[in-house]
Amino acid sequence: IHEQTLVAVKPDGVQRRLVGEIIQRFEKRGFQLMGLKLVQPSRDVLLKHYHDLQEKPFYSALIQYMSSGPIILMVWEGCDVVRISRMMVGDTDPALAQPGTVRGDLCVHISRNAIHASDSVEVAKKEISLWFHRNELVEWESCT
Numbered sequence: 001i002h003e004q005t006l007v008a009v010k011p012d013g014v015q016r017r018l019v020g021e022i023i024q025r026f027e028k029r030g031f032q033l034m035g036l037k038l039v040q041p042s043r044d045v046l047l048k049h050y051h052d053l054q055e056k057p058f059y060s061a062l063i064q065y066m067s068s069g070p071i072i073l074m075v076w077e078g079c080d081v082v083r084i085s086r087m088m089v090g091d092t093d094p095a096l097a098q099p100g101t102v103r104g105d106l107c108v109h110i111s112r113n114a115i116h117a118s119d120s121v122e123v124a125k126k127e128i129s130l131w132f133h134r135n136e137l138v139e140w141e142s143c144t
């Protein structure tokens with residue numbers, strides 16, 4: 001299955017200079033980078049991105065945290081990339097994330113968990129169209 005996913009380095013990850021390491025992990029795994037940008041996300045787009053979490057007790061803290069600095073947004077493409085990216089990212093709570101995962105290696109607290117990856121193919125499509133214009137995504141020539 002050839003698919004795309006949205007991966008974001010959250011404000012804490014950018015501030016802690018983890019962007020290069022995170023990109024490198026996805027490159028080395030063999031996925032193809034289709035889009036990449038650094039943005040200061042607007043509240044509006046964050047409210048849409050986290051729409052499903054609006055009833056959660058940590059919702060307003062989450063929006064505030066995600067607004068606290070620039071984030072890196074990436075679209076990665078490849079075979080089974082949604083599931084494999086989630087595996088590479090590790091448990092939502094870094095304290096539970098396995099060593100070898102981004103969160104298991106690079107952070108410790110659930111409210112500063114460094115990275116986002118779409119949790120299904122359907123969600124990935126929505127998130128990619130929320131954050132990227134079509135003309136911001138490249139089309140690599142197929143090598144097959």
Ligand code: CMP
Nearest residue numbers: 053058062092110111112113115116117
């Ligand atoms: P993520 O899974 O990428 O998207 C939802 C985010 O909400 C999650 O990462 C955390 O950053 C945050 N989150 C989830 N649960 C909690 C929690 N119990 N306390 C604080 N933040 C949380």
